[in-house]
Amino acid sequence: MYDRHQPEVTPEHKEFLKRVKLKKVSVLTTQILILVLFFVVWELAARYKIIDAFITSQPSRVLKTLVNLYARGELLRHVGITCLETVIGFTSATVLGTATAIALWWSDFLAKVMEPYLVVLSSLPKIALGPIFIVWIGAGPAAIIVMTLAISIIVAILEVLNGFLSVDQEKIKLVKTFGARKLQVFTKVVLPASFPTIINALKVNVGLSWVGVIMGEFLVSKAGLGYLIVYGGQVFQLDLVMTSVLILAIAAAAMYQGVVYLEKIVVKNRYEIKE
Amino acid sequence: MENAVEVHSVKMKYHSLNGEIDALEEIDLSVGRGEFISIVGPSGCGKSTLLSIIAGLLAPTAGYVLVNGKKVTGTSSEVGYMLQKDHLFDWRTIYGNVVLGLEIRGDLTPENAGYVQELLKMYGLYEFKDKYPNQLSGGMRQRAALIRTLAIKPDILLLDEAFSALDYQTRLAVAEDIYSIIKKENKTAVLVTHDIAEGISMADRVVVLSRRPAVIKNIHEIKLTCSNRTPLSSREAPEFRQYFNRIWKELDVHV
Numbered sequence: 001m002y003d004r005h006q007p008e009v010t011p012e013h014k015e016f017l018k019r020v021k022l023k024k025v026s027v028l029t030t031q032i033l034i035l036v037l038f039f040v041v042w043e044l045a046a047r048y049k050i051i052d053a054f055i056t057s058q059p060s061r062v063l064k065t066l067v068n069l070y071a072r073g074e075l076l077r078h079v080g081i082t083c084l085e086t087v088i089g090f091t092s093a094t095v096l097g098t099a100t101a102i103a104l105w106w107s108d109f110l111a112k113v114m115e116p117y118l119v120v121l122s123s124l125p126k127i128a129l130g131p132i133f134i135v136w137i138g139a140g141p142a143a144i145i146v147m148t149l150a151i152s153i154i155v156a157i158l159e160v161l162n163g164f165l166s167v168d169q170e171k172i173k174l175v176k177t178f179g180a181r182k183l184q185v186f187t188k189v190v191l192p193a194s195f196p197t198i199i200n201a202l203k204v205n206v207g208l209s210w211v212g213v214i215m216g217e218f219l220v221s222k223a224g225l226g227y228l229i230v231y232g233g234q235v236f237q238l239d240l241v242m243t244s245v246l247i248l249a250i251a252a253a254a255m256y257q258g259v260v261y262l263e264k265i266v267v268k269n270r271y272e273i274k275e
Numbered sequence: 276m277e278n279a280v281e282v283h284s285v286k287m288k289y290h291s292l293n294g295e296i297d298a299l300e301e302i303d304l305s306v307g308r309g310e311f312i313s314i315v316g317p318s319g320c321g322k323s324t325l326l327s328i329i330a331g332l333l334a335p336t337a338g339y340v341l342v343n344g345k346k347v348t349g350t351s352s353e354v355g356y357m358l359q360k361d362h363l364f365d366w367r368t369i370y371g372n373v374v375l376g377l378e379i380r381g382d383l384t385p386e387n388a389g390y391v392q393e394l395l396k397m398y399g400l401y402e403f404k405d406k407y408p409n410q411l412s413g414g415m416r417q418r419a420a421l422i423r424t425l426a427i428k429p430d431i432l433l434l435d436e437a438f439s440a441l442d443y444q445t446r447l448a449v450a451e452d453i454y455s456i457i458k459k460e461n462k463t464a465v466l467v468t469h470d471i472a473e474g475i476s477m478a479d480r481v482v483v484l485s486r487r488p489a490v491i492k493n494i495h496e497i498k499l500t501c502s503n504r505t506p507l508s509s510r511e512a513p514e515f516r517q518y519f520n521r522i523w524k525e526l527d528v529h530v
Contacts, residue, residue: 170359170360171362171364173332174362177330177355177358178350178375178376178379178380178427179349179351179352179380184379188378189364193364193366
């Protein structure tokens, strides 16, 4: 029934809520502790020469590198370029992937024809196409974005199409009893019912887009985090490599959280979770 | 007066790579205006196929169907269809769900919207119109699904196992509820069910189909001695058992 709010909270229930909260807090505390411990051990091990800081770097040197990069005004430039390439690659892969999935859903014939090609393209290591893109498009940001697109679009197509195809046939039958045409079947049922799947595809794609961008930057670029990593490796500056990897981790996590936030506003408001 | 539905020598064959399946052999049936018909039959005998053909969702291999004297060529607003589950869309409010049919037909006029509001008021869902389906009980959801069907003002309601997704108690209550609404709105109804008791309790006539390929085995006129007939009071009537046993024997169920 609808009436689900009980006005009174019993002591037992309070106790239960307290336990749930306590558990949440202890999980978070442990997570933070692990992170802190990792950096402390790393720093101490390097300082007392247990590990060679020349090849492993150490947190204090990472911090110094970070400050240096920032002071020279290079930090924001590199991070900005990489993030921009990722966002463009990610967005275009999502838009083009969804559009292709719609076409394949629409035409069963087209889907059947395309199937073997999609399978091959999906299992092909896209990095192998890198040199082709560079020759065709030139060694620059455009090639990096195309690389990103190549890596994430196939997954986007397959995930979204899968979402479209797993929509309950009975729901489709329902709108057909009202005389819905194919476009209406799509806009009234298939697309809204697939929103959660599409968001999930986006989550996978965020990760893949970062892979694409960094690979692209390894191959061609003169700027960006991927460039810093490759350059640092070549000149044996592990401080630079470690610093870039850490920034990359933070940026990737931030973008993932962005998609989670998008999910909250797009999906959760309209598909209230069943209790 | 003409019949609401007339089914004329309808045959249905399904084709698959493994061969042909004869679902319906030769079905002739007419449903009078305001009549409540139940169709029972062994599972997989083509009951739902028959309903889909009447609704215009499927074209029969041979034969034809008349609804209000006109030949069925596709779906129309004269026929409303209720499926096994309510299939309310989680992403729409109750109001958004009940106007779905009107929206698809492009008939969401202020007048029709007003009619929907009235239906919601009359059947106690008005205060829930801005809620989402998962905030409603199973019975209320089924009622919302019925209002969604009634909103397009059909003369004939087709109920395809419309209660079988509910648990037993809810099912009895919802059958009672839906029956009274159908009678109040003076609609013709065809119910497909595998539940013999449910079929008898609601119907003026019970049609028994044979195993596939289905033909009509028998049609039972249900005459019960009870005043103020509802599905629940029908079950109390002395003749109820006899009808049940006769139909049960005809269905010839082997486990």
